[in-house]
Amino acid sequence: MQRWPVLLFLAWVCFLFFSGIGLFMSGFLLTRIELANSSSCSDPLAPPPWDKQSLPPGSCWVPQRFPKVVLVIIDALRFEFALFNPAKVNPLPYENKLSFLHHLATSQPHHARLYRFLADPPTATMQRIKGLTTGSLPTFIDVGSNFATYAIQEDNLLAQLVQNGRRVVFMGDDTWEGLFPKKFFRSYFFPSFNVKDLHTVDNGILQYLYPTVNSGEWDLLIAHFLGVDHCGHKHGPDHPEMAKKLTQMNEMLRSLVDHLGNDTLLLVAGDHGMTETGDHGGDSQREVNAALFVYSKTPLFGTDPPEEPEAIPQVNLVPTVALLLGVPIPYSNIGEVMAELFSGDGDTVSEALQQLLVYHINAKQVDRFLHSYSLVAQDLPAEQLQHLQELFSSAVEEHVQLLAQVQRAMLVSPELESKLRSLISRFQLYLRQARAVCTQSWARFHPLRMVGGCTLIAASCLLCYVASELATVSDSFYRSCLLYPLLWGLMTAVLRGLACVFTQEELDLLLLLSWAAAASLLGFFWHWWGRHPKRARLLGSQPPLASIGLRQRLRVWLGLAFPVSILFFRCGAMFSDSFVVAEAQVAPFLLASLVMLLIGKLHWDGHLTVPEGPKQQALGFSSYRKESWHLLCLVAVLLVCVRLSGFFHQCREEIPQCRPSVFLPPLASLRNTRAKNLFYLLCVALLAGLVYAVRSWLRHYGNLNSSDPLVLFVRWGFPLVVLCIACYWAVASSAEDSLGKLQELVEVAIIAFPWAVYGLVSIGLLLLLCHPMTVFAKDSRESAGSIVTPYQGIPSSKVDLLQVIPQIYKRMQESEKSRLERRSCRATVAAYGLGSVYSAALVIALTLLGFLLMLLHSERLSLAFLLLFLEAFVLLHIHTRARSLAGDTEPFSVPWFSVISWLLAASQFFYSTGHQPIFPAIHWNAAFVGFHLDHSTNLLPAVLVGANTFASHILFAVGCPLLLLWPFVCEMPSSQKKKSKREPQEELQTVDEHMMEMRLRESPEKFSTALLQLGLKYLFVLGAQLLACVCAAVILRRHLMVWKVFAPKFLFESLGFMVSSICLLLGISLVMRVDCAVSTWFSQLQLR
Amino acid sequence: MKEAELRRLLAANLLCAGSIVLTALVPALFLDGFSVLGTHLTWLCICSVCVSVLNVTLCLILKPSPSSKRSSLSNKISRFLKCCIYFFMSCILFHAIIVLYGAPLIESVTETFLFAVLLSTFTTLQCLCLLGPNIQAWIRVFSRNGAMSIWENSLQITTTCSILGGWFGAFPIPLDWDRPWQVWPISCSLGATFGYMAGLIIAPLWIHWNRKQLTYKSR
Structure with a gap:
């Protein structure tokens, strides 16, 4: 082999x-590392004070210019929506609707201005909110300290305001609730999920907006309107509804401005634009171009507005608002201040000096961030950072010199002004280049x-x-x-x-x-x-051979059509967000369909019915064979398993009416003591039942007879593991206060029991690696048995048939025979459990892994695991029966049907163990099974959580070689007899050939081919699913749901692929290891 | 002989298909607010009843499977009762299978059951009409080369098409289109109905095209 x-x-x-x-x-996947640092008021970022003026109280870094800011975010406010062109005769539904902004901008050019507000991709609302508050470029994965929540961990505008004692009031989109928990002084959240609902959020905001503004109990008021975005998703921009919505926004702004005080800055911003179909998420011009409108009742700008509205990146809002409100700029900001808002009302020199001051602070903050970032991550290119560093230091140096000159009044006005201007442009250059470097590596x-x-x-x-x-x-x-x-x-x-x-x-x-x-x-x-x-x-x-080959190939293709069409449906389902969301139902549906198709096909081909005798043929009647009824019963059990496993599903937020399974929370959270006890007993009983089933299976095939350490482990170690798990569950689910004095003991036990299980399982796996044989050889060569009957133990085996089925290896016999004939000595060897030696090792490994994975899940999910084992068992039997009924001529190749159903079951149980391919659904608790809340490395918790998440992938992949082995294990003596009846001349040779898995050893070449083929088929089906996910992610990268549905799905699928393929390799190498051991065992036997 | 029989089959099938179309249109004249989507359960009942009545009548008129021996009244009654039991059992079986496929277990039991009845009407009832309460004959018909007349061939095709239609009908349910016909079990029952109608139309055509290849074993 x-x-x-x-x-x-x-x-x-x-x-x-x-x-x-x-x-x-x-x-x-655009990735970035989140820094935990945050700015504080005392950071020495400001240049040496040049006018000796001290900061007014309540201001940080620079004196505050506005005590109050109103930020109105109109979701998906594209720049064209806010633009007003009076020359247009027939405006489109979305054009010329925000006339009030135009009115303000033209009547008070020093008070109001419209900007083109450039969003950074991904233009999804959540990422944009992050960008608008942290001043950074959020990517799909912001590698932070905590994956479990959506909450923004980075330093941000809201955190700075709260830190400096300001009041932030929010109303609108409830996405903010998850992003900024407990940051708001007062908040009015409205559900954002239903895209079809245009009015709930907007009307809710309007109800609270004016009273809140009038009350004055706020420093930053954020109102996030969703109607425009939802209207875009529902109708597209070019629709009368959009006109209505924008008109409503216009009226809202008109009355809002009436309510504003003189000391308030109003910002109206769109977080992103939308395409012609109303979608967003990508980086096309229409999605990226949003609008920003700035207005205050006190004059803001020293100059007249430019002809064409200026384009500024969205990140610029953060430093601007922070410094205007007099709070520190958030640590990770890479935006550039909008200097014209800091011009004030002095002469041009003092204006320029003021702008230079904010630029200086801004540049220092960006430099500090780049420095800290380059210490933790290498994704920013070093030489560019070097270049930026040089730019920065020269500009700062020059600024300091200039300030000294100004203080000594050495420069006259025009020269000073030109110097100041050039210095400003150098700071600008630095900031823009820094942002470009970051964009390059994070947002493309x-x-x-x-x-x-x-x-x-x-x-x-x-x-x-x-x-x-x-x-x-x-x-x-x-x-x-x-x-x-x-x-x-x-x-x-x-x-x-x-x-x-x-x-x-x-x-x-x-x-x-x-x-x-x-x-x-x-x-x-x-x-x-x-x-x-x-x-x-x-x-x-050889022409005849070729034609046979063609016909056979045609038949093979037709046989392939059904399972492959199911696989095709499964892959196609990855391209629709609804189907990805509903995959927990899709996988079982397809599995059931696949099995039903198999039955239908077997029936259609007449494999299920009794071969027609002459009498039946005359009547035209036929009835089912006994084996067919077995098969149908197995299918019924499988369908019931599949249906029952649906009770363990976790929910996604996309399906609001979904209720998560009651089995998911740990027992400790159960109030009802009686129910708790009942569930606990049920779980433990089923666990014991699993051990009993595995042991009786092994005993049935004679694998429990030897006194090898592995067999001893199966006999005594398994119950011990169950005991440990039961104790752990008992301790973990007991009410915390009821134990009182025993608390310390519980603390120890809650760590000790999982460790005992880890230890026992690893001992078991090690034993399995060292002595994978579970064969008991009964050497009877001394007792001169007859060489003619290969079954030495037939009489005894009939007596205790359920206890042992002795297995004998025929080839062994033959080689012995040749040897023994020479020695003229008659002997035979009866080997118990040799026929299932490969499967036994796999079953033991699977059981051990099952224990480990059950430990990592919450108690009641062990029911799902038992269903998993039952379903896998039934699937194997269906596979075996179907093959024997169909009279498969190639025992060494596993049909596609079996591989696909095996993988469908794997993905079905991914969902049925309470998982979903989204980050909030990961069971983080698994990292702390056997650990108190501290981990020295990140590796161990990652392994534990990964094992928990991909439990079904692991089990099914390791168990994959069983698909090849099972038909050999289940080889029925009866079928052998039937065959022999049909071919009486061969009876003598076949009747006693009960070799089971030794048939595989007999042709080692075929065995290794079969394993290779099985592995390749498995990888093909897995790879096809992965390919579908990847293609979906590529094709739909502009889709609204890409960051919420497709990208997480792709991530989980690819991780699942990696875990599955590695486990598949492990499973196959375990089989090889057993094969090695069997070989050495035979050679030892021969030597004896 | 064969051509004439084929024509009878075509007429019968068109009648069935036409009756289904009528069940969608006619009741609106008598019942207030009737529509296939709005009052789906009513339509399910009407459709099942109409199709079964029509099928039984057609079966009695056309006699596609002439019984070889005259049977007594009691024999006929027992046959009839057996048919009823078989039909009821098939409804239960379909219900179970639908639930196993993922239909809600407790909520909307009526809907699921009526869908099962509809499926039984499209499949089991046809078998009962044509083959009588004789499972062995059913098993024979639904296997390769098992059909012994064009009626049985047609039975094969319509049954398969109805079930396939019902299966495909489940596909739009998860989509987020918020259409009224995505509600359980409307899409499935519509799918089954369309499948059945397609089967009714396809069957004569298919038999017509393949009439050279179709040679039936002598009875």
Whole structure:
């Protein structure tokens, strides 16, 4: 058996997928690291005071200019909506509706101004709110300290205001509630989720807006209107409803301005624009161009407005508002102050000096941020940072010198003014370049990388399919399909690396790996193509063979059509946000359909009915075979399992009427003591039942007879693990106060029991690795048994048939025979449990993993795990029965139907263990099973949470080789007899051939091929799902739901793929390990 | 002979399809506020009843499966009772399968059950009319080369189409279009109905096109 090539091949395929995923992720997922630092009033950022004036009380960094600011956010207020062009005769529904802004801007040019407000992609509301308050560029993943909440952890405008004792009042979109918990002095939230609802939020705000403004109990008032955005989503911008909505906004602004005091600054901003269809999220001009309108009853601007409204980035709002209100600029801000708002009413020199002051502070803050950021992350290019640093220090130096000159009054006005202007422009240059550097690395998709990743994944899928069809194990197969491609890849990597060294480019490891992967893929297809014509020629020389091949291939294709169509539906479902949201229902539906299709097909082909005898044929009647009824019962059990597993679902916020399963919260949260006790007992009883079932299964196949450490572990360790888990559950779910004095003991126990389980499980797994054999050999060579009957133990096995079914290995016999004949000595060896030695090892491993994963979930989810085990068992049986009924001629290849149903069950149980592919649904508690609330590293909690999240992926992937082994384990003596009846001449040879899994050992080449094929098929189906996710993310990257639905789905799917593929490799290597052990066992036996 | 029978089949099928269209239109004249979507349950009842009545009548008139021996009254009654029991059981079975496929268990039981009745009408009732309460014959018909007449061929096609239609009808349910027909079980029952009607129309055409290949075993 070729073990290493198989594993190497699978590992190589996994590597291809991983590099594709990595490449795609690097292009798609914009990441950034959140800094925990925050600015404070005492930070020495201001330049040396040049006029000796001290800050007025309540101001930080610079004197405050406005005590009050009203920020009106009109969601999706595109720049064109706010623009007013009186010359237009027939305005579109969204044009010329905000006439009041135009009126203000023209009648009071020094009080009001309209700007083009450039949003940074992703233009989704949540990311924009983050950008508008932190002054940074939020990406999809802002790597912060806490994933569990949406709350903004970074320093932000609201936090600064609260820190400095200001009152922030909010009304509108309830997204803010999650982002800024407990930050608001007063708040009126309205549900934002229903996109179809145009009025709830707006009318709610209007109800509270004016009374709040009049009461004056606020320093920053934020009103976030959603109607325009919802109208865009529902009707699109070019619709009469939009005209109504914008007119309503216009009236709102008109009366709002009436209520404002003289000391108040009014800002009207859109957080992003919208496309012609009303969507947003991407980076097209229409989505990015929002409007900003600034107004105050005191004069703001020293100059007249420019002809064309100025374009300013959205991040500029944060430092501007912060300094206008006299609070520190948030730490991570990269925006630039809008200097014209700081001009004041002095002469041009003092105006310029004032502007220079705010620029100086702003630049110092940005420099401080860049410095701190470059210490924790390397994603900003070093040489550009160096360049920025030089710009900054020279500007600051010059500023200080200039200030000294001003103080000594050495410069006359015009010269000073020009110097000041040039210095201002240098600060501006610095700030803009800094922002550009950040934008470059945080807010750009890399389409080339995305397409490259997609292509790599697609090509790997194709490779899996081709190789699984091809897999005829021979040395030439491995040489041409594994060795050469690997060499190609390695060569490319080395060449590329050398090229990098020579050109002194920075070596991007990810790109290097992707190049290697692409080259090895090319190599594979090249060699495969090279082999192809040879095969064709070979077939061409034998025409009848070729035609048979064609017919067979047609039949294979037809047989493929059903499972592949189900897979197609599953992949298609990834392209619709509704279906991704409803996937918890979609996967079981498709699984049930697949199984029903299988039954229908078997029935249609007449495999379920009794073969027609002459009498029945005359009547035209037929009835079901006994095995068919078994199959139908199994299907019924499967369907019930599938339906029951639906009671463990978690909810997503997209489905408001959904109620999360009552089984998800831990028992400790249950008030009713009786229910708690009942549930606890039920969980423990079922756990014990699982152990009992596994043990009786093993005993049935004779795997519990030896006294190996592993078998002893199964006998005594399993109950012990269950005991530990039960104790842990008892301690964890007991009411905290009821224990009183025992509290300390409980503290210890709550740590000790999980550790006991971890320890026992790892001992079990280690034993499994060291002695994977669960075979008991009964050597009876001394007792001179007859060589003719291969079953030495038949009489005894009939007596205690349920206890042991002795297994004997025929080839063993033959080799013994040849040897023994020479020695003229008769003997035989009865080996108990040899027939299921592979499956037994896998079942033990799965049970141990199951214990571990159950421990990580809340107590009542163990019911879901039991359903999982039951369903997997039933699926295996259905697979076996269906194959034996259909009279499958190829026992060594697992049909697509089984692989697809296995994977559908895996994704079904992802949902049925209380998970959803969104971040808030992750069970963070799992990180603290066996730990108090401290972790020295991030690795361990990540592993625990990952194991919890991908529990079903792990179990199903490790159990995947069972699909190959099960039909051999379930090989029925009865079917053998039937066969022998049909072919009486072969009876003598077949009647006693009860070899089960030893059939696999008999043809080691076929065995390794079968494992390889199974692995490739599994990876193909997984890869197809992943590919669908990736394509959905690429195609729908402008979709409204991309950051809420598709991107998290892609992330979970790709992580699930990685976990599954690694576990698949582990499962297959476990089988190989058992095979090794079996080989050594035989050689020892022969030596004896 | 074959052509004539095919024509009879076509007429019968068109009659069935026409009756379904009528059930959607005619009751609106008599019942206030009737519409297929608005008062879906009423329509389900009307449609099931009409289709079953029509089918039974057609079966009695056309006699596609002439019974070989004359049977006594008591025999007929027992056959009839058996048919009723079979129909009821198939309703229950369909209900169970629909629930296992993910339909709500406790809420909207009526809707689910009526959908099951509709499906039974489209499938089981046809079998009962054509083959009588004889499971073995059913099993034979729904297997490869099992059909012995064009009526049985038509039965195969309509049944498969109805069930497929119902299955595809479940697809739009999760979509967020907020249409009235996405409510359970409207899309599924509409899908089944459309599937049934499509089957009724496809069956004669398919048989017509494949009449050369279709050779029925002698009874």
